Amino acid sequence: MRQVAYVDLTNRKVTIKPIPEDLLRKFLGGRGIGSYLLYNHTTKGIHPLSPENPLIFSPGLMTGQFANAMGRCHVNGKSPDTGKYGDSNIGGAFGAELMYAGLQALVITGKAAKPTYLFIDNDKIQLRDASKLWGKDTFQTQLGVWDELQDPDVKVACIGEAGEHQVGFACILHQLKRSAGRTGQGALMGSKNLKAVAVRGSQSLPVKDPQKLLEITRRQYEYIRRTKIFEITKRWSNLFAWVVNNEREGIVVRNHRANFYPEGYGHLDVDIFLDKYSEKMLACQQCAMHCEHRYEVKEGPYKGLKGEGPEWIAPLHFGALVGNIHWDVILASFEKTNRFGIDASTFGLYLAWLMDIYDRGLIGKEQTGGIDFNFGSAEAMVKLPELINKDEGIGKVISHGADEAIRQLGDKTGEFLYRCGRGLTQEAVNDRILRATCLGDQTSNRGNDHLRGRCNLEFMGLPAEVLSKIIGRPTNPDPYAWDTKAFFAMWQQNLNTMSDCLGLCKFWTQWFAPDLFGFEQPLEVINAVTGWNMTKDELWEASERVWNMEKMFNVRDGEDRRHDTPPKIFFEPIKEGARKGLCLEPDKWNALLDEYYDLRGWDRNGIPKPETLKRLKLDKEPSHII
Amino acid sequence: MTENEPQKYARSKEIYQRIRCMRCTHRIDLEKDQKEAYCPACGLGWVITWVTPDIPMVLRRIMPNIPK
Numbered sequence A: 001m002r003q004v005a006y007v008d009l010t011n012r013k014v015t016i017k018p019i020p021e022d023l024l025r026k027f028l029g030g031r032g033i034g035s036y037l038l039y040n041h042t043t044k045g046i047h048p049l050s051p052e053n054p055l056i057f058s059p060g061l062m063t064g065q066f067a068n069a070m071g072r073c074h075v076n077g078k079s080p081d082t083g084k085y086g087d088s089n090i091g092g093a094f095g096a097e098l099m100y101a102g103l104q105a106l107v108i109t110g111k112a113a114k115p116t117y118l119f120i121d122n123d124k125i126q127l128r129d130a131s132k133l134w135g136k137d138t139f140q141t142q143l144g145v146w147d148e149l150q151d152p153d154v155k156v157a158c159i160g161e162a163g164e165h166q167v168g169f170a171c172i173l174h175q176l177k178r179s180a181g182r183t184g185q186g187a188l189m190g191s192k193n194l195k196a197v198a199v200r201g202s203q204s205l206p207v208k209d210p211q212k213l214l215e216i217t218r219r220q221y222e223y224i225r226r227t228k229i230f231e232i233t234k235r236w237s238n239l240f241a242w243v244v245n246n247e248r249e250g251i252v253v254r255n256h257r258a259n260f261y262p263e264g265y266g267h268l269d270v271d272i273f274l275d276k277y278s279e280k281m282l283a284c285q286q287c288a289m290h291c292e293h294r295y296e297v298k299e300g301p302y303k304g305l306k307g308e309g310p311e312w313i314a315p316l317h318f319g320a321l322v323g324n325i326h327w328d329v330i331l332a333s334f335e336k337t338n339r340f341g342i343d344a345s346t347f348g349l350y351l352a353w354l355m356d357i358y359d360r361g362l363i364g365k366e367q368t369g370g371i372d373f374n375f376g377s378a379e380a381m382v383k384l385p386e387l388i389n390k391d392e393g394i395g396k397v398i399s400h401g402a403d404e405a406i407r408q409l410g411d412k413t414g415e416f417l418y419r420c421g422r423g424l425t426q427e428a429v430n431d432r433i434l435r436a437t438c439l440g441d442q443t444s445n446r447g448n449d450h451l452r453g454r455c456n457l458e459f460m461g462l463p464a465e466v467l468s469k470i471i472g473r474p475t476n477p478d479p480y481a482w483d484t485k486a487f488f489a490m491w492q493q494n495l496n497t498m499s500d501c502l503g504l505c506k507f508w509t510q511w512f513a514p515d516l517f518g519f520e521q522p523l524e525v526i527n528a529v530t531g532w533n534m535t536k537d538e539l540w541e542a543s544e545r546v547w548n549m550e551k552m553f554n555v556r557d558g559e560d561r562r563h564d565t566p567p568k569i570f571f572e573p574i575k576e577g578a579r580k581g582l583c584l585e586p587d588k589w590n591a592l593l594d595e596y597y598d599l600r601g602w603d604r605n606g607i608p609k610p611e612t613l614k615r616l617k618l619d620k621e622p623s624h625i626i
Numbered sequence B: 001m002t003e004n005e006p007q008k009y010a011r012s013k014e015i016y017q018r019i020r021c022m023r024c025t026h027r028i029d030l031e032k033d034q035k036e037a038y039c040p041a042c043g044l045g046w047v048i049t050w051v052t053p054d055i056p057m058v059l060r061r062i063m064p065n066i067p068k
Ligand code: SF4
Pocket: A069, A071, A091, A092, A282, A283, A284, A285, A287, A288, A289, A290, A291, A292, A505, A506, A507, A508
């Protein structure tokens, strides 16, 4: 039977309990069981950095199984960044190792009296002294744990100094770049004096029908490896998304000064990265797509720098967004954020904001400590991670909440820090021009989120009958049309929720490309492993349930329709380029939101109706079953 | 995994020697190793690289005066 371990750091107490199978069938694993545990182990209004806020690791239901791309782990905790529902998903091999140690979930509460790390050695869980690791970066920490345990096969998830200082956008890092990035779970970990979680697992995972699982896995692999997207991703990673989004004028340049970045031509082209920096490709556990670059900088001021990544977010958030055109500066800054345990994505957004208000004369060198913060400044890009890491100077100013940063730098500066209704910094995508995508992103429970609600199929120019077949309803493929987009957004959110619950990488699903996995293919895997004979409708409903569980967390704290509002700038027309004049029109946006709420079974204020909660069997929550 | 219609579509029409115009999503057929192509629908030109001998990718658009 699958288990959950509770670790109370204050009282140094460990309890392990079985998870009833019917609960797993309702919530699946990963993000599902994580959101259940978060809701059940918190109360209304709990402070994100209080010892009572749990930090929850939960591998997907299928993580670690002999199945394609089932290797991911979820992290849940009320967000220190936004004060709302928080979570993040992490690749690599950490989740599978937790499963091999017998744990479907790990719930950490309390606060250790001194720096501590957890060592999970199959069914033994030890709290160990981390005094020697405190103050170390994430790479040194992983090496330190291996050294102490004399085992480099132990899988470690840890924080850097940023997490120790409870920087609002500190991440939890595993390997060289696999991270639980957004929503500040690293700060939550740091607030518990918890430096790392190390896992060694050697148990096998039960499978109901191993022969069938083998057959499914082989068949699905043979299919996927012949797709075009597989060939592209295994060579380029998702850097193609950088090209696609730039060329369709769908990115944010220099903090919303433009939406297309030709200045990067001849500098930030993908082939330049591949030729000059990429050394080889790496993969997460259970994945044949191996989308991650190992890179090395061979000349110039950053010569000798090695790291992993970058994904499309690097040329976007460290390039166009901040007006930089140099790959080596991107890599130098990106590597520091990983090393220090700072969420790279949020970092880029704050950096762009500082450059913008510097450019407008709202701050100067007195505030930046003499550092040049003009757009494109390499000095700012490589020094800011260090200041955040040390919690000093301008780094400290931006590290403890957006409101606090605005308070210190002046109200006027707040006009240029773009945040969604849930208070999360707005990703550098120009969502105002895509209807389903904007709706899907902006209604995401952790805040605007391409990994929850972005509808990539919306701007691929697919024939209507093809798109409709995928979504399961007539769907208008015109990205600028408003009709049919509410269901499209909900479908995407449910598909992505399912992926996060199972431990499936979204790069293998129809989030990424039209000919990849929908609901049916993971369902085959679930049934071979569990023997549940689950139907597609049941899997869809489980995803819906999880979405509503997260929503209930936010609603309990007073969330409503206002929190589904995009940043103000999305309602302003685009000033130039091929999409000139496009924006969100408030009446159309509100009608779309109404339609979405109706589909979700929520009232016009965005609150789940009692009958919806009953239908999804959420009406008894918190049920405190585990 | 049996191929349903969307998958058949993607395979039959997308996989070989074809790119999507990044501006208007029109499909553009290419000769092997072609390095540039113009969209017949919107006129925009694209610089192309080949990920495999059969799979072209857009690198960027053709732009005579690249801003500095
Ligand atoms: S596609 Fe990339 S991110 Fe996804 S599981 Fe494979 S290696 Fe990891």
